Amino acid sequence: MSKHQALASVRQYLSDGHFEADLRRRIAIQSESQDPAKAEQLGRYLHEEIEPALVRMGFQCQSLENPKGAGPLLFASRTEDAHLPTVLTYGHGDVVLGYDEQWREGLSPWELTIEGDRWYGRGTADNKGQHSINLTALEQVINARGGRLGFNVKVIFETGEECGSPGLREVCQAHRDLLAADVFIASDGPRLNDSRPTIFLGSRGSALFSLEVRARDKGLHSGNWGGVMSNPAVVLSNALASLVDQTGRILCLGLVPSSIPDSVREAIHDLGIDQHSLGLTLDTHWGEPGLTLGEKLFGWNTLEILAFTAGNPNKPVNAIPPSAVAYCQLRFVVGTDWQNLESLLRHHLDAEGFQHVKIVIDRCTPATRLDPDNKWVRFAKTSIAETTPRKIAVLPNLAGTLPNDIFSDVLGLPTLWIPHSYPGCSQHAPDEHILESLILEGLEVMTALFWDLGNVA
Ligand SMILES: [Zn+2]
Known part of the structure; x- marks a missing residue:
């Protein structure tokens, strides 16, 4: 099979309603980590949804004990050959509180509702929709290559991200060898906007x-x-x-x-941040004099x-x-x-x-940032550019904050985040949604990326 065929089959998975069915089941599990009464739902999400999907792809799964006594963690690995590169990926199965009564009439946080391009439900954007896209892409590539990927994969899922990821750091410190990999690729948070496929490399x-x-x-x-x-x-x-x-x-x-490195300055310049590009008119008089708006937001x-x-x-x-x-x-x-x-x-x-x-x-x-010139970033940019004609945005770091140092510093990995959501997704608020057009683009981008990864070695 060819990459072309893998892309055709992932598109079909979406158009035939299979992706919708997967996400519908996942959204229905009320895995609200901020509500102690829902603790059981966290393990349920991992063991009823994520584990079976991984086992089907040939992963070996094991639970990792959370030393902080918080939500359970799942580790899985799929090794084809020790000499091949290994990718570590990540997802979180928990969501913020549903705030059921605050959703617009006709919507419920626990029921996937599709209106035009918008798929509503708690976790559609953060993070169930995003990790479902990645797992689907991985499975389609395995099928398209006759059961082979051409690289090894490790997966870690947590269920406490919306509470500050208690225990994740300690687990990664304790299991450095188990989690050893060559590169970290995962999806969470928003793209720069709905029209630019985005890679971000760390966070402030x-x-x-x-x-x-x-x-x-x-x-x-x-x-x-x-x-x-x-x-x-x-x-x-x-x-x-x-x-x-x-x-x-x-x-x-x-x-x-002390300064902004040249490669970071260049990447920020390429984002084209102007007074109107972020949805609100920016206060141009604000912030460090002499910097562009993009440099003030991402580089300072x-x-x-x-x-x-x-x-x-x-x-x-x-x-x-x-x-x-x-x-x-x-x-x-x-x-x-x-x-x-x-x-x-x-x-x-x-x-x-x-x-x-x-x-x-x-x-x-801590702040983290991978050099935009890193070879894995160049690899991902090339792969995405071959998949979509849209201009790619490479953010040296998010303006917001993620505990990305767990992966970049504790595990010592180059970290690439490829988000499938967009800034208007109402993440953490009522009426959270993901756009079907971005699901499709996300499925295509990730399928092509995983296909191309199999040719790296
Ligand atoms: Zn979140």
């Missing part, structure tokens, strides 16, 4: 921290004490202003990368104030508040010294005269 990191000024236990009447007693809200506002200016430029230089850091309180905003009174707190987030790219965030902040605030501002570092997720 995220560091959550709070800054707090506590002057005293009680509020003081501003008429009796104002002018002779310090105001924590005023101090904190000024401390924040010393970190980031009125146009969003980060003033604490330790919190930005941003310091956001997520929440800021002092006194009682719902009922302001004439009093100097006793304390003030700001919850902040640094979204950062590779090359940022985030491991030293606390001392960088401390040094900066002390130098600016804010010794009384307390810093509490909360959750940090």
